[in-house]
Amino acid sequence: MMSAITFSYDTQSLTGKVFRLMDMVFITAVVLIFGYMVLIVSAQVALRYGLNMSIDWADETGRLAFVWVVFLSIPLAASKGAHIGIDLLVDKLSPVMQHSVRQVSALICGALCLSIAWSCIELCKDQWDEKMATVDISVAYFFVAVGIGMLYSGMHFIRIAVTGVPVKSSGDAE
Amino acid sequence: MSTAVVLGFMLLAMFGFPIAFAMGISSIVAIWMSGIDTSIIAQRMMYSVNSFPLMAIPFFMLSGELMIKAGIIERLITFANALVGRVRGGLAHVTMMSGAGLATVSGTAVSDASALSAILVPSLSKIYDKGFATAIVAAAANLGPIIPPSAAMIVYAFMAGPSVSVGGMFMAGVVPGILITIGFMLLCSWITTRRGWLVTGEPFQFKRLWIEARRSAIVLVMPLLIIGGIIGGAFTATEGSAISVVYALLLGFVITRTLKVSDLPGIIIRAAITTAVVGALIAFASVITYLMTVDLMPQKLSQLLFSFTKDPIVYLLLVTVLLFVVGMFLESNSAYIMLVPLLHPIAIQYGIDPLHFGFIFVLNLVVGMLTPPVGVVLFVVCGVTGVRMRELVSNIWPFVALMYGVLLLCLFFPAVVTTLPRALGY
Numbered sequence: 072m073m074s075a076i077t078f079s080y081d082t083q084s085l086t087g088k089v090f091r092l093m094d095m096v097f098i099t100a101v102v103l104i105f106g107y108m109v110l111i112v113s114a115q116v117a118l119r120y121g122l123n124m125s126i127d128w129a130d131e132t133g134r135l136a137f138v139w140v141v142f143l144s145i146p147l148a149a150s151k152g153a154h155i156g157i158d159l160l161v162d163k164l165s166p167v168m169q170h171s172v173r174q175v176s177a178l179i180c181g182a183l184c185l186s187i188a189w190s191c192i193e194l195c196k197d198q199w200d201e202k203m204a205t206v207d208i209s210v211a212y213f214f215v216a217v218g219i220g221m222l223y224s225g226m227h228f229i230r231i232a233v234t235g236v237p238v239k240s241s242g243d244a245e
Numbered sequence: 246m247s248t249a250v251v252l253g254f255m256l257l258a259m260f261g262f263p264i265a266f267a268m269g270i271s272s273i274v275a276i277w278m279s280g281i282d283t284s285i286i287a288q289r290m291m292y293s294v295n296s297f298p299l300m301a302i303p304f305f306m307l308s309g310e311l312m313i314k315a316g317i318i319e320r321l322i323t324f325a326n327a328l329v330g331r332v333r334g335g336l337a338h339v340t341m342m343s344g345a346g347l348a349t350v351s352g353t354a355v356s357d358a359s360a361l362s363a364i365l366v367p368s369l370s371k372i373y374d375k376g377f378a379t380a381i382v383a384a385a386a387n388l389g390p391i392i393p394p395s396a397a398m399i400v401y402a403f404m405a406g407p408s409v410s411v412g413g414m415f416m417a418g419v420v421p422g423i424l425i426t427i428g429f430m431l432l433c434s435w436i437t438t439r440r441g442w443l444v445t446g447e448p449f450q451f452k453r454l455w456i457e458a459r460r461s462a463i464v465l466v467m468p469l470l471i472i473g474g475i476i477g478g479a480f481t482a483t484e485g486s487a488i489s490v491v492y493a494l495l496l497g498f499v500i501t502r503t504l505k506v507s508d509l510p511g512i513i514i515r516a517a518i519t520t521a522v523v524g525a526l527i528a529f530a531s532v533i534t535y536l537m538t539v540d541l542m543p544q545k546l547s548q549l550l551f552s553f554t555k556d557p558i559v560y561l562l563l564v565t566v567l568l569f570v571v572g573m574f575l576e577s578n579s580a581y582i583m584l585v586p587l588l589h590p591i592a593i594q595y596g597i598d599p600l601h602f603g604f605i606f607v608l609n610l611v612v613g614m615l616t617p618p619v620g621v622v623l624f625v626v627c628g629v630t631g632v633r634m635r636e637l638v639s640n641i642w643p644f645v646a647l648m649y650g651v652l653l654l655c656l657f658f659p660a661v662v663t664t665l666p667r668a669l670g671y
Contacts, residue, residue, distance in 0.1 A: 076511060101517045102510050108300065109307075112487035116480050130297055137300045138291060141528075144514075144521030153518055154263035154525060155576045161261035172260055180266040183273060190284040217291050 079151050080234060090230060094150065097223065101143050108136045128205040135203075138213050142220025149180075149227045174232045181228030184221040191218030247540040250275045250533060264579045265525035272532040286532050293531035294524050297483055298411060299403055302352075303520040304486030305394045308493040309351030310512045313360045315497030315504050317464045321346040322364070324461040327454040329430075330447060334437035336372055337381045338430050340365050344385025345426045348392035349468035350489070352399070353519075354614055358386035358622045362629040373442060376636035383615060383626045383637065384429055384644035390611045392422035393472055394489075397607050399482065400523065400578060404585035408599045411482040412475050413671030417604040417662045421655055428647045436643065463500055467492055476669055523578050530582040537587070547591045557595040561602070561656050564588055565609055572613020576621065580610055600666055601659040608655065612648045615641055 076098060082091045115129040148154055161172055195211040195218065203210055253271035258264055269286070276283055325342035329335060340361065347357050361382045369378035390397040393415030402411045447453070458465075467489065475485040497504025537543065554560060571580050585606065592602040614622045617638055627634050655661050 076514060098510065098514055102513050105303070105307075105513050105517055109304065109487050109490050112300065112304075112484055113491045116484045116488060120479075133300065134295050134297055137297075137303075138295050140303065140517055141294050141521055141524035144517040145525050147514070148518045148521045148525070149263075151518065153522055154265055155522060155579060156261050156263045156267075157258050157575070158261050160259050176257075176260065176262045179270060180263065183266060183269050186273065186283070187269075187287050187290070190287045194284055194287055213291050213295060214287060217287050221287075 080230070086230065086234070090150070090227070093223065094147065097143050097147055101140055101147070104136045104139050104143070108133055108140065111136070128203075131203050131205045132208075135208075135212060135216075139216040142216040143223075145220050146223040146227050149224050149231070152231075170235075177228045177232035181225045181232060184225035184228060188218045188222035188225060191215070191221065246275050246279060247537045247542040250536055254533070263525075264576070265522075265529045268526075268529040268533050268583075272529070272536060275536055276532075285535070289531045289535050290528035293527050296403065298399065298481070299524075299527070301394075301399050301411065301483040301486040302396050302523060303516050304483065304490050305352035305396055305399070306356070306519055307513065307516040308486065308489035309347075309353065309356050310516060311490065311493035311497055311504065312350045312464070312467075313347075313356065314508055314512060315493060316501045317350065317496070318343060318347060318360055318364050320457075320461045320464050324454075324457040324465075326447075327450075327457040331449050332434070334430075334433040334442070336365075336369055337433035337437060340369065340381050340385045341388075341426055341429045341433065344382075344388045345392060345422070346464070347386075348388040348390075348422070349394075349472070350464070350493075351389055352394045352396040354386045354389040354611070354622050355625050357389040358383060358625040359629055361386050362626045366626075366630045366632075373437070373440075374636075375630070375632045376640040377436065377440075379626050379630055379632045379637045380640035380644060381433065382630075383622050383641060386622055386626070387611060387615050387644075387648075388422060388426060388429075390614075391418050391425060391608065393418055393468075394482075394486065395607070396523075397577065397581065397611065398603070400527075400581045401585055401603050401607055403527075404581055405589045405599065405603060408589075408593060409603050410671055413600050413666045414603055414607070415472060415482070416476065416666035416669055416671060417600045418607070419665055420661055421604065421608065421651055424654075424661070425648060425651050428651060429644060432643055432647055463496060467496075523582075526579055526582045530586075533583070534586050543587055543590055546587060547594055550591060551594075555595075557592075557597045558657070560592065560595050561597065561605060564592075564602075564606065565652070565656065568606065568609035568613065572610050573616060577610040577614060580613075581606075598659055598663050600671065601655075601662050604662045605652065605656055608648070608652050612645060612652065615645050615648070 078091055078094065080090065081087045111126070111129050111133050115126055118124050118126060161169055164172065191214045194214045198211040198214065199209050201210045202208065250271045253274065254267050257267035257270055262270070273283060273286060276285060321343045322339060325339040325346070329338040329342060332338060343365070344357065344361060347361065351357050362379070365382055366378050369381060395415065395418060398414035398418065399411055402409045402414050471485045471489045474480050475482050480488065550560065568580065571584070589602065593599060614620055617623060623634060623637055623641065627637055
């Protein structure tokens with residue numbers, strides 16, 4: 072079922088196999104959470120007009136799901152080189168310089184992501200006891216998504232810095 | 246501080262850093278040097294994405310992809326062919342009508358460009374030269390973000406805040422969208438006549454049109470249901486977008502039966518990755534916006550502009566020139582996210598209707614998707630068809646000029662944009 076999913080790095084090396092496995096976990100999670108988003112938002116409308124009732128927690132859990140989808144997909148986009156950048160100047164450099172600039176860029180982006188992931192630990196600790204308004208779930212789960220997404224983005228950027236930049240495919244993002 | 250952040254961001258962006266992360270790096274340095282707690286970054290990022298209206302973006306993207314996979318383009322093409330296939334430039338008109346039809350179910354130009362290129366360019370190339378064939382497809386695909394629903398308009402409304410509603414923006418795009426579609430068709434007629442291309446297609450028959458209309462009804466009804474529901478207040482834009490996903494699933498699995506369960510993960514992941522790219526931009530831009538707010542940047546900018554001109558039309562023209570330049574170098578979502586929080590409040594101070602300004606802003610950047618060097622639609626069409634960029638670019642200028650014509654019409658006559666949404670209560 073996941074055969075249509077492609078990876079833009081060497082999946083034969085040990086590192087590649089580990090990243091592939093982790094990517095598959097993220098992809099599965101994104102597909103399931105995305106499905107939940109569609110289900111809960113459309114069910115809310117169906118119940119409102121079909122049974123004249125509403126689900127109190129639909130809005131809040133829908134938003135939680137959306138935050139998770141966005142932050143779990145950010146590293147997947149990073150692994151494919153789908154995040155938008157301006158290549159006009161870099162493309163004018165020699166191939167060796169291009170490679171070096173892109174490696175440094177990936178390394179700095181990785182450091183940024185890891186520092187954000189680190190700050191999420193403190194935020195989660197601070198907010199762990201605070202519950203959402205409509206469900207008995209900690210609001211810290213919003214920051215768990217940011218932390219996991221940034222941690223894995225950082226790992227992908229560092230992998231890119233070490234192994235090389237993925238080739239961008241047109242139409243990955245608008 | 247804001248100036249240093251902007252300069253730092255521009256420097257990093259010029260060196261090929263992903264734009265979202267360039268914003269994050271320049272912000273984290275500024276925050277660290279100002280002695281502000283760096284956890285503000287994660288907080289701003291999370292709160293900026295924690296939005297119910299933003300969920301409409303992945304839903305409309307997903308429904309568009311599902312509808313394409315469900316084979317709606319073939320139905321739209323046969324319907325358009327029955328309607329306008331026999332007139333001069335017939336297949337070009339069919340492409341324009343198919344593009345407009347696709348735009349009513351899909352919110353982006355890129356997915357439309359990819360789908361239309363793959364299906365229509367082989368037939369178009371048999372009648373017209375490849376440059377013109379691809380230019381027609383690129384122009385038709387660019388109707389995607391103008392005719393509702395539109396992911397660009399959702400991003401704009403989100404960044405502009407409560408003064409602009411998604412429904413209002415959608416309705417603002419209807420009349421200009423129709424004008425551009427008709428303009429494109431007239432332009433195609435003129436070019437095909439001038440170049441002496443033959444009339445093709447089967448003769449017009451009411452019976453054939455009726456059969457194709459019935460066959461396409463399941464597709465043509467969808468935008469009426471979804472957009473009508475949003476305008477009528479039956480559901481919000483996000484709820485409407487979720488319903489459009491369910492509708493597309495039913496269409497693909499039950500009606501056309503071309504959709505397979507195994508197609509779903511790939512389609513969902515494509516929609517999720519595109520959303521993540523926009524989401525990362527919004528998340529990191531929110532940190533820059535915070536720094537600019539702390540630094541009173543919008544107020545300083547508005548004072549500067551007011552000292553230069555107090556005429557709203559001059560302001561709109563200045564924004565158009567700015568977006569023309571920005572659109573040549575920057576991808577459109579990045580431009581919405583960075584510039585709307587700065588320029589939209591100033592437009593309101595100038596007394597410009599928020600929907601009018603919003604639509605002018607969106608249309609400017611949509612035209613930018615057809616202009617080199619960073620015309621994303623051009624890249625997609627060339628990538629799918631293998632046609633050289635030079636061939637496409639030399640044929641795209643009449644379409645770009647026409648879009649700028651409609652843009653100026655909307656700029657000088659706001660009623661073209663605002664009459665419909667205001668009549669519907671927005």
